[in-house]
Every structure is written in C-alpha cells, then in structure tokens.
Amino acid sequence: MRFLKPLLLAACCWAASAQAGTAIVIGGALRADNDAVWQRIVDEAGGTGARIAVFATAAGNPERSAASIVAALNRRGAQAEAIPIAPRLVGVDLQANLRDPVLLDKVRQSRGVFFSGGAQEYIVDSLQPAGQPTEMLQAIRSVLARGGVVAGSSAGAAIMSRMMFRDPPGNHLVLKGQWREGQEFDRGLAFIEPDVFIDQHFLKRGRIGRLLPALRALGFQQGLGIEENSAAVFKGAQVEIIGARGALLVDLREATSNADQTAFNLRGAQLSYLDRGDRHDFSTGVSTPSAAKLREPMAHATAPNAEALQQGSPYFMDILGDQAIVNAMAYLFDTGLPEVRGLAYQMRPRPGDPAPDLGFEFRLYRGPGSAAWFSSAQGGEDVTVLKARLDVIPVRVAQPLLSPR
Incomplete structure (x- = not known):
C-alpha cells in the first residue's frame, strides 16, 4: 500500500506531461554510428542547434560517459551539455547541484534530455529519493511537457516506466519468485504510458525470463523489451521501433495462471516481435x-x-x-x-x-x-x-x- 501515493503521483505527472513530448527508450549498447537513433533524438528536440541536457547520473565514470554522449549528439547538430548530477562525480556536491538555480535553468531551457546507462538506482535515488520528485526532476518533466524529448539508454531506459527493475539477481531467480521491493523492483520516473513496463538489453540477455513474472507481480498487462542498439519512440500511446533491431511486446491481457501451482506459470500470453520500422498503438492494440x-x-x-x-x-x-x-x-x-x-x-x-x-x-x-x-x-x-x-x-x-x- 505504501506504493499507492507515489504511483498516483507518477500517473498524474505522466498525464500532464508525457503526451506532449517524445520519449526515446534505447535498449542499451547504443553504437556511436547508429544515426537512426542519435539523429532522431536531435530531430525530436528541434534539429540543428537543439539544446540537450545530458545526465550521466547512472554511469560508473560520469565524466567519460557524458563526454561521449555530448560528442555523439553534437556531431548530429545538437548543442548538448553535461549536467553534473551523478553520485560518482568526484568533488561534486550532489545535493547542492540538484538545487542549483543555474543548472535548473539550463535544464528548463533545453529541448531534450538524455540519460546514460549504468545503474538505474542512481537515477531514481538522486532525482526521486523515497519516491518524492526533486526540483531537478520537475525541471526535466517540464521539457517533456513543452513538447521536448527525453531519451535514455540501458539504465536510462529502465527508468522510463512508472515501475522498473532496480537490481534483480538474474532471469532464473526472478522466475523462481525472488522479487523484493527496493531490491528487484522500484519506482521509475514515468516518462511513458503508465500501463507499459520497460526492460532493456532484452534479446541479448534473454530477459523474457524476468519480464513475465515482473508484469504479473506488479499488475502490468503489457511490457516492452527493447533490444540493444535499438530504440522505441513513444508519442503518447503510439510507439515506433528504430535502430538496428527491434523490441518484444508482451501482452498478458488474455493470459491465465494456475493459482494451485506455487511456481510461476502462464498460459495464453501473446508475444509480438516488432522490428525496425514497425509501429504499435497501445490505445487500440494494433x-x-x-x-x-x-x-x-x-x-x-x-x-x-x-x-x-x-x-x-x-x-x-x-x-x-x-x-x-x-x-x-x-x-x-x-x-x-x-x-x-x-x-x-x-x-x-x-x-x-x-x-x-x-x-x-x-x-x-x-x-x-x-x-x-x-x-x-x-x-x-x-x-x-x-x-x-x-x-x-x-x-x-x-x-x-x-x-x-
């Protein structure tokens, strides 16, 4: 029950802002030469000269990660800048930067935001401690509300749905029921459709094994697992797949389980593999x-x-x-x-x-x-x-x- 208030808050934030802008959810391992994804981010932010705030919050080496992302975006015509919000930044006061009016203004004036890969718990713990949005998170949401773009790769993809994997032990143990609040799962930042759960590095790492029990345990009917070097572009309920490969759409709306069995079981789930160029409408199911x-x-x-x-x-x-x-x-x-x-x-x-x-x-x-x-x-x-x-x-x-x- 203690998730109820944060989840309602996340749903309200989504309804107020996410429909106006674009969320680009990248499955991780994004190559520097993947023009389809990098250029789409810049284009959705307004094209040449677009200001994009880069958050390497999740990264183990934030300086290096941010510099690489900034360079990739700027090669496509953006004016990207790293925002120093990361627990692993040496010599930086994280809490002071979260409230810094200069940094907050830079984010508010941006047309795009990019979250790096790494450990997604760093993102939610920094921007949404104990489920409460910081002023910096509200500034990021304002970019989306004004029709801008929020993009994220790997850990930056995980935080896109209203709930997320935090630090699960592996596919098999999740299938066997190891599923604990604050460890395997946590609140996400709710930048996309509230009823869709996101997973990343999906086909490469066989994460269908953890997505299915996650959907059941958290009450989701649909999930989208995005492959590496690929992305899902969300505009409200509409999603388009771009990049090198695709994404697996999992639909449990007609699925059943045998409650008499203690182990996880499922019948009649629907799986759709959406390749690059394919589209899906979550409002109609088409x-x-x-x-x-x-x-x-x-x-x-x-x-x-x-x-x-x-x-x-x-x-x-x-x-x-x-x-x-x-x-x-x-x-x-x-x-x-x-x-x-x-x-x-x-x-x-x-x-x-x-x-x-x-x-x-x-x-x-x-x-x-x-x-x-x-x-x-x-x-x-x-x-x-x-x-x-x-x-x-x-x-x-x-x-x-x-x-x-």
Missing part, C-alpha cells in the same frame, strides 16, 4: 509492420512444410539465450510447425537458489490473429511476428542434469 514488410506476403502457414516434417520439431535448450525467444517465434511461422518448445533452466544454480531443480518449459504456438512477415529489403533477414501465443510451464529437471557415462 501493430503495423513496416512498409518493407507489408510488400512481402504474410506468413501464416498452418501446416508444416516438407523440410520441417523431415527435420522434426526443434527444442531450444536455452530459451533465455541470446536472441533465442525471437528465433523460436520466427521458426514457428517459417516452418508451419504446430508448436516450438524450449527450456529455461540454470545448469549451475547460484548460491541461495531456492529451487535448484526447478525449470520452466516455454511453449510457443499460433492463435487467432497470429501472423508474421519476413523481408530482406534492409539487408539481412528481418522478421515481424504478431500475437504468437506462449505458455510457461514449471518443470522439475534432474540433478545433476548431466553425468559421466
């Missing part, structure tokens, strides 16, 4: 593939092709591996097989693992509205998958899984 995809025939096979029948149904032994969940989704539509399965299991459980023999089987299959498109128009085999179905089933795995013959 996803629109890019123009390049729509020029290709829709893949909606309901019967396995001959090659798939010959090879048999694959089993992804590490469904939380790098890109594995999207590869499995694509395989489901490319082959026409009735289902694809995979296992989430930690071969070497961490110390303190509450259930070392507990694993989770992921079952992917098609349902009403399921569709996919494949395209090589942008170089490479790009895919969009809409409304694949997912069941997550707790299973017991032998200990040890492997033994000498």
Whole structure:
C-alpha cells in the first residue's frame, strides 16, 4: 500500500506531461554510428542547434560517459551539455547541484534530455529519493511537457516506466519468485504510458525470463523489451521501433495462471516481435509492420512444410539465450510447425537458489490473429511476428542434469 501515493503521483505527472513530448527508450549498447537513433533524438528536440541536457547520473565514470554522449549528439547538430548530477562525480556536491538555480535553468531551457546507462538506482535515488520528485526532476518533466524529448539508454531506459527493475539477481531467480521491493523492483520516473513496463538489453540477455513474472507481480498487462542498439519512440500511446533491431511486446491481457501451482506459470500470453520500422498503438492494440514488410506476403502457414516434417520439431535448450525467444517465434511461422518448445533452466544454480531443480518449459504456438512477415529489403533477414501465443510451464529437471557415462 505504501506504493499507492507515489504511483498516483507518477500517473498524474505522466498525464500532464508525457503526451506532449517524445520519449526515446534505447535498449542499451547504443553504437556511436547508429544515426537512426542519435539523429532522431536531435530531430525530436528541434534539429540543428537543439539544446540537450545530458545526465550521466547512472554511469560508473560520469565524466567519460557524458563526454561521449555530448560528442555523439553534437556531431548530429545538437548543442548538448553535461549536467553534473551523478553520485560518482568526484568533488561534486550532489545535493547542492540538484538545487542549483543555474543548472535548473539550463535544464528548463533545453529541448531534450538524455540519460546514460549504468545503474538505474542512481537515477531514481538522486532525482526521486523515497519516491518524492526533486526540483531537478520537475525541471526535466517540464521539457517533456513543452513538447521536448527525453531519451535514455540501458539504465536510462529502465527508468522510463512508472515501475522498473532496480537490481534483480538474474532471469532464473526472478522466475523462481525472488522479487523484493527496493531490491528487484522500484519506482521509475514515468516518462511513458503508465500501463507499459520497460526492460532493456532484452534479446541479448534473454530477459523474457524476468519480464513475465515482473508484469504479473506488479499488475502490468503489457511490457516492452527493447533490444540493444535499438530504440522505441513513444508519442503518447503510439510507439515506433528504430535502430538496428527491434523490441518484444508482451501482452498478458488474455493470459491465465494456475493459482494451485506455487511456481510461476502462464498460459495464453501473446508475444509480438516488432522490428525496425514497425509501429504499435497501445490505445487500440494494433501493430503495423513496416512498409518493407507489408510488400512481402504474410506468413501464416498452418501446416508444416516438407523440410520441417523431415527435420522434426526443434527444442531450444536455452530459451533465455541470446536472441533465442525471437528465433523460436520466427521458426514457428517459417516452418508451419504446430508448436516450438524450449527450456529455461540454470545448469549451475547460484548460491541461495531456492529451487535448484526447478525449470520452466516455454511453449510457443499460433492463435487467432497470429501472423508474421519476413523481408530482406534492409539487408539481412528481418522478421515481424504478431500475437504468437506462449505458455510457461514449471518443470522439475534432474540433478545433476548431466553425468559421466
């Protein structure tokens, strides 16, 4: 119950400001040569000469991180400047800077704000201690309220939703129920749609394993996991995917769980992989593939092709591996097989693992509205998958899984 007042405050702040501006949520590992994302930030801030305030608050080395971001933005025509608000800045009085009228005015006069990667708890602890917004956070919100842009990469992406991962121990332990206030989760800064939960480094690190239980535990129906070197551009309820790859949209509005099972379980979740150029409207639930995809025939096979029948149904032994969940989704539509399965299991459980023999089987299959498109128009085999179905089933795995013959 003690989250109620801050959450209501966050929702009010979102309603008053986020619809006016643009939030650019970057999945981390943003390359310096990713013009699609860097230039979009500058353009949304007003183009050439746009003033952008850079917060390396989350960074382990704030000076270096801020200098790199400022340089990348200025190469695209911005007038970016680092704002010295970071716990790890040596010789800087953080509390004094949070109240400094000169710094506050610089932020208020900016048309954009950029949050670096690092540790997201540094951002919320600095700008929103104990859930209470500082004057500096209010200055940042004013940029968004006037139609400006707030962008963030990695940790700077995590803080975009009204709740966030703070410092979770890993996918498997979150799946097994390690989920504590102030440790695994915390309040975010609520720069985007209030009913969408954000995660980052998503496909590279297999974070579908932690997003699903997070949505259930925190009462969210939808989550967006953004891949590295890619971004989701939010304008109110509308989102567009840009950059190198894409984002995974998780929809639990029709999903069910078996309350008689103590372990996490799920049936009928909907997964959509939105690739670069794809769009989604959270107000209507409609996803629109890019123009390049729509020029290709829709893949909606309901019967396995001959090659798939010959090879048999694959089993992804590490469904939380790098890109594995999207590869499995694509395989489901490319082959026409009735289902694809995979296992989430930690071969070497961490110390303190509450259930070392507990694993989770992921079952992917098609349902009403399921569709996919494949395209090589942008170089490479790009895919969009809409409304694949997912069941997550707790299973017991032998200990040890492997033994000498």
